[in-house]
Amino acid sequence: MELAAKYNAAEVEDKWYAYWLEHKFFHSEPNEKEPYTIVIPPPNVTGILHMGHVLNNTLNDVLIRNARMHGKNACWVPGTDHASIATESKVVAKLKAEGISKEDIGREEFLKHAWAWKEEHGGIILQQLRKLGCSCDWDRTRFTMEPALSEAVINTFVYFYRKGWIYKGVRMVNWDPEALTAVSDDEVVHKDTQSHFYHLRYYISDGNGQPTDKFLVIATTRPETIMADAAICVNPKDERHHWLRGKKVLIPLINREIPVIEDDYVEMDFGTGCLKVTPAHDVHDYEIGLRHNLPVLEIIDDHGKLNENAQILVGEDRFVARKKIVKMLEEAGNLVKVEDYTSPVGYSERTNAVIEPKLSAQWFLKMDTLAKVALETVDSGRTKFIPERYVNTYRHWMENAHDWCISRQLWWGQRIPAYYLPNGQFVVEATPEAALEAARAICPDIKAEDLHQDEDVLDTWFSSWLWPISVFDPDMPGHPDHKPNKDLAYYYPTSDLVTGPDIIFFWVARMIMAGEEFMGREPFSNVYFTGIVRDKIGRKMSKTLGNSPNPLDLIGTYGADAVRIGMLLCSSAGNDIFYDEAQIKQGAAFCNKIWNSYRLVKGFSVDDSIAQTPAAAAAIRWFDAKLSETVATVEDHYRKFRISDALMAIYKLFWDDYCAWYLEAIKPAFGQPVDRATYDATLGYFEALLKLIHPVMPFITEELWQNMEDRKEGETIMYAAAPVVKPFDPETLVNFELAEEAVNGVRGIRNQKNIAPKETLDLKIKGGFPADVLPVVEKMGNVKVETVADFGSGQGVGFMVRTHEMFVALSGLVNVAEEIAKLEKDLAYQQKFLAGVRGKLANERFVANAPAAVIENERKKEADSLSKIESLESQLKALKNS
RNA sequence: GGGCGAUUAGCUCAGUUGGUUCAGAGCACCUGCCUUACAAGCAGGGGGUCGACGGUUCGAAUCCGCCAUCGCCCACCA
Numbered sequence: 032m033e034l035a036a037k038y039n040a041a042e043v044e045d046k047w048y049a050y051w052l053e054h055k056f057f058h059s060e061p062n063e064k065e066p067y068t069i070v071i072p073p074p075n076v077t078g079i080l081h082m083g084h085v086l087n088n089t090l091n092d093v094l095i096r097n098a099r100m101h102g103k104n105a106c107w108v109p110g111t112d113h114a115s116i117a118t119e120s121k122v123v124a125k126l127k128a129e130g131i132s133k134e135d136i137g138r139e140e141f142l143k144h145a146w147a148w149k150e151e152h153g154g155i156i157l158q159q160l161r162k163l164g165c166s167c168d169w170d171r172t173r174f175t176m177e178p179a180l181s182e183a184v185i186n187t188f189v190y191f192y193r194k195g196w197i198y199k200g201v202r203m204v205n206w207d208p209e210a211l212t213a214v215s216d217d218e219v220v221h222k223d224t225q226s227h228f229y230h231l232r233y234y235i236s237d238g239n240g241q242p243t244d245k246f247l248v249i250a251t252t253r254p255e256t257i258m259a260d261a262a263i264c265v266n267p268k269d270e271r272h273h274w275l276r277g278k279k280v281l282i283p284l285i286n287r288e289i290p291v292i293e294d295d296y297v298e299m300d301f302g303t304g305c306l307k308v309t310p311a312h313d314v315h316d317y318e319i320g321l322r323h324n325l326p327v328l329e330i331i332d333d334h335g336k337l338n339e340n341a342q343i344l345v346g347e348d349r350f351v352a353r354k355k356i357v358k359m360l361e362e363a364g365n366l367v368k369v370e371d372y373t374s375p376v377g378y379s380e381r382t383n384a385v386i387e388p389k390l391s392a393q394w395f396l397k398m399d400t401l402a403k404v405a406l407e408t409v410d411s412g413r414t415k416f417i418p419e420r421y422v423n424t425y426r427h428w429m430e431n432a433h434d435w436c437i438s439r440q441l442w443w444g445q446r447i448p449a450y451y452l453p454n455g456q457f458v459v460e461a462t463p464e465a466a467l468e469a470a471r472a473i474c475p476d477i478k479a480e481d482l483h484q485d486e487d488v489l490d491t492w493f494s495s496w497l498w499p500i501s502v503f504d505p506d507m508p509g510h511p512d513h514k515p516n517k518d519l520a521y522y523y524p525t526s527d528l529v530t531g532p533d534i535i536f537f538w539v540a541r542m543i544m545a546g547e548e549f550m551g552r553e554p555f556s557n558v559y560f561t562g563i564v565r566d567k568i569g570r571k572m573s574k575t576l577g578n579s580p581n582p583l584d585l586i587g588t589y590g591a592d593a594v595r596i597g598m599l600l601c602s603s604a605g606n607d608i609f610y611d612e613a614q615i616k617q618g619a620a621f622c623n624k625i626w627n628s629y630r631l632v633k634g635f636s637v638d639d640s641i642a643q644t645p646a647a648a649a650a651i652r653w654f655d656a657k658l659s660e661t662v663a664t665v666e667d668h669y670r671k672f673r674i675s676d677a678l679m680a681i682y683k684l685f686w687d688d689y690c691a692w693y694l695e696a697i698k699p700a701f702g703q704p705v706d707r708a709t710y711d712a713t714l715g716y717f718e719a720l721l722k723l724i725h726p727v728m729p730f731i732t733e734e735l736w737q738n739m740e741d742r743k744e745g746e747t748i749m750y751a752a753a754p755v756v757k758p759f760d761p762e763t764l765v766n767f768e769l770a771e772e773a774v775n776g777v778r779g780i781r782n783q784k785n786i787a788p789k790e791t792l793d794l795k796i797k798g799g800f801p802a803d804v805l806p807v808v809e810k811m812g813n814v815k816v817e818t819v820a821d822f823g824s825g826q827g828v829g830f831m832v833r834t835h836e837m838f839v840a841l842s843g844l845v846n847v848a849e850e851i852a853k854l855e856k857d858l859a860y861q862q863k864f865l866a867g868v869r870g871k872l873a874n875e876r877f878v879a880n881a882p883a884a885v886i887e888n889e890r891k892k893e894a895d896s897l898s899k900i901e902s903l904e905s906q907l908k909a910l911k912n913s
Numbered sequence: 914g915g916g917c918g919a920u921u922a923g924c925u926c927a928g929u930u931g932g933u934u935c936a937g938a939g940c941a942c943c944u945g946c947c948u949u950a951c952a953a954g955c956a957g958g959g960g961g962u963c964g965a966c967g968g969u970u971c972g973a974a975u976c977c978g979c980c981a982u983c984g985c986c987c988a989c990c991a
Contacts, residue, residue, distance in 0.1 A: 034950095036950080036951070037951085037953075038951095038953090221987090221988075228991090249991085250991070251991065252991070253991085264991095296989095296990090296991095297990090297991085298990050298991085300990095301990050301991070302990080302991060305991095306990090306991055307991075308991095309991095313989085313991075314989055315989050315990085315991075316991085318989090374990090374991085375988080375989095388989095418918090420917065420918065421917095423916075423917060423986095424916085424917070424985090424986060424987080427915095427916070427917090427986080427987065428986090428987075431987080431988095532985085532986085535986095563985095567924085567925090569983095569984090600925085600939075600940090601925060601926085603925085603926060603927080606918095606919085606925095606926080607984085607985090608925095609924085609925060611924085611925080611940090613924095613940070613941085614925085614939095614940080616953075617939080617940070617953090619953065620951095620953040620954090621953090622953085623951065623953050623954090624950095624951065624953080624954085626950090626951080627950040627951035627953095627954085628950065628951080629950085630950045630951075631950035631951080632950085633950090634950070673927095675926085675927095676927075679927090679938070679939065682939085683938085683939090690950090690951085691955085694950085698950095701949060702949090775956095775957090778956060778957065779956095779957065779958090781956080781957085782944085782945070782956065782957045782958085783957085785945080787946090787948085788946085788948065788955090788956075789948070833934095864934080871971080871972085874971055874972090875971085876970095876971040876972095877971040877972070878971085879971080880970085880971055880972090881932070881971070881972075882932075884932085884933085885932045885933080885972090886932095887933095888932080888933050888934095889932090889933095891933085892933085892934070895934085896934095
């Protein structure tokens with residue numbers, strides 16, 4: 032097959048992905064080999080691929096492919112998450128566009144639409160992952176809301192309920208008035224928000240509901256809630272307000288009478304020292320209300336509008352009401368002053384609506400024991416975090432975990448299996464049948480239609496926390512006594528988890544909790560936290576900014592391998608990723624380099640009758656060692672999850688060592704054949720390099736590996752054994768480096784003197800240079816080497832390779848004065864350096880305290896420096912005499 | 914308000930237990946080359962007071978203190 036001069040990714044990628052699928056290379060079944068398991072962080076079922084996914088899944092795929100080539104039974108389980116709020120809001124929006132509201136059509140009908148939406152848009156992202164080359168075991172694809180996994184969620188709920196860790200309670204929750212659901216504390220984002228501090232005058236009541244001329248002033252940011260006030264509170268130690276004891280005050284505008292109470296909660300030096308207490312609409316006020324037995328009056332409805340209880344401004348949105356009431360207060364003479372004020376306000380992570388603290392009945396899961404156990408998992412190192420510093424974040428959260436609000440006022444999700452009897456009692460059972468039976472124990476003649484299931488569904492994370500277990504054995508969660516099936520027993524615990532730090536609490540922590548609870552051990556050994564993908568000037572990628580490229584376009588333009596390289600190049604562990612298309616271009620250039628190196632190698636004609644050149648022999652000796660050295664480095668990087676470093680090590684091995692040095696050293700003259708031994712070695716190294724880089728660049732490596740020889744159907748580089756480290760003599764590496772430096776020296780002189788590479792030069796080297804690499808110097812430097820004891824008096828330029836003196840003979844091209852100046856400069860530097868070293872050695876405290884090796888090194892520096900000085904001086908002398 | 918992290922070349926980052934000639938890499942940049950694998954390339958080159966100040970030490974990019982700037986997480990002063 033003739034190879035094009037440029038690599039064309041588009042032509043080969045689909046072909047090989049189809050081949051891999053056809054042969055089920057990604058599929059894993061339990062066997063006698065050591066498992067290596069990753070569960071995908073399930074993307075939203077209706078989501079589409081963005082750069083964050085590209086980063087995450089590239090890393091996952093690199094790890095999985097690397098493990099596979101190291102003989103592990105690698106299994107990467109893919110799947111999607113039903114993403115309760117996100118998906119439901121998309122479906123609601125779609126219906127709204129059609130003029131349909133979800134309340135009108137009811138739960139069942141709505142769910143039909145939701146499933147239809149899921150069927151239409153779901154799983155697109157999994158198709159996109161195929162384009163990226165991800166080697167997921169597609170036969171194991173899971174969905175958090177598929178029947179088996181939903182059952183696991185319900186069983187888990189029943190399990191914790193029976194254990195007494197799930198309870199229903201009326202609590203102040205974070206209410207999202209747009210999504211119309213409660214959200215957990217973790218889904219609330221606090222942002223400093225510019226607002227106002229309103230100072231309001233409340234008149235003291237005369238006892239009959241009429242204002243006196245005495246008043247107090249409170250400060251509030253939420254004047255629209257005054258109608259829900261239940262009291263005014265002051266600090267008992269605050270003498271300024273003692274006169275208020277036992278008094279009642281009137282709420283402005285509506286003139287309702289409320290008491291003045293005392294509580295330590297109030298800060299004396301904040302605001303006016305008087306706090307309006309609004310138990311229905313503020314978390315702290317609710318607490319105060321509980322302590323003082325205050326009535327709770329709700330005046331804001333689920334949509335964030337004032338209701339009948341408010342008496343005034345009924346039906347107005349809370350923010351509109353705020354503006355209007357300020358005006359009304361001003362007109363009524365109750366507004367003392369308005370200050371600018373910045374305070375943290377909670378926003379819904381999902382809808383960005385301002386969270387309304389709201390009293391409502393919700394389901395909670397107790398966190399104390401779960402959190403304590405899960406903290407121990409990480410503290411003991413059974414699960415490691417990379418980078419390690421996330422352990423601190425994790426610990427802080429675990430030590431302060433509040434009970435988890437797990438109910439959501441949505442329909443898309445697993446419905447809470449609580450069934451209410453007409454008398455208000457409820458039973459919790461996994462199925463309606465079991466619920467009926469349980470209900471009959473309470474109320475013997477109850478019928479199925481008398482039971483009413485709870486309207487709420489469970490938080491999405493209440494299903495995804497089971498992921499590492501339920502994808503293998505959905506019967507396990509909720510049944511810790513159940514014997515794990517074959518898959519779960521084999522694949523659990525999984526090996527590594529790659530995810531973003533933004534879901535450390537939502538997901539990672541909770542998977543550890545569930546893992547410990549149901550399996551009695553950690554769900555994964557390592558958690559690698561990636562950074563957030565930002566654009567090149569540091570902004571988060573977002574749709575509104577339009578700074579997020581479409582990964583599929585990039586794959587189309589540059590190829591999946593290039594995109595993968597581009598992402599990895601800039602992804603040092605734990606740091607945010609500054610995405611720049613230039614890095615993907617670099618990846619594409621690397622593909623092309625690999626491609627062309629293969630074109631060269633493949634173009635060699637072999638002659639079995641000719642002997643290996645000394646330069647080729649030296650290059651092979653060296654590259655053999657270099658390969659082993661690099662493989663060892665790469666493996667070390669992988670162990671430490673330094674994937675971009677591993678990539679860079681291979682990149683340099685391929686480009687600099689193999690292409691720039693090795694291939695040039697063994698390359699025969701144009702049109703000439705190469706000997707058999709060299710050819711075989713060269714192809715062998717090429718294959719080793721392909722295997723080494725395959726986890727990062729799966730497509731081009733498969734393409735070339737298949738092309739190298741006639742592979743049988745069913746063969747793949749995916750399962751080729753990774754190159755192993757062989758023992759090597761470090762001196763081989765050092766000697767070749769000397770040769771490289773000698774060549775570089777010659778090239779430098781050529782550049783300086785404008786001498787064409789084609790022109791062969793004479794290079795004199797003083798004795799002691801390793802002889803076996805001299806042929807490499809001759810070939811690569813295009814020089815004729817002569818080993819001499821003395822350079823004699825001919826014209827030329829001298830230079831040093833470490834301690835070896837070299838001299839390029841040049842006649843007519845040397846400007847003696849210039850050379851002298853250069854040598855004198857070098858000499859001065861060297862003398863200064865020597866003085867420094869000697870100063871150190873003369874320092875008694877240094878000699879007394881420093882380790883022997885360090886002192887020894889200083890002595891070596893001294894000796895080397897002396898020899899260089901000697902050489903420079905003799906060169907100078909020769910020049911001056913010429 | 915509390916905690917964590919970062920600050921090294923124009924950019925993105927390495928730099929392990931303080932000590933090899935340690936101040937590095939990739940990209941970008943500059944100069945010269947279309948040398949028959951590759952111009953997505955080849956050869957050469959310039960560029961940093963390691964954020965500031967102080968301290969420990971024979972020796973500090975590295976350890977300690979303080980400050981500055983940036984980022985992230987947590988947080989109920991209305």
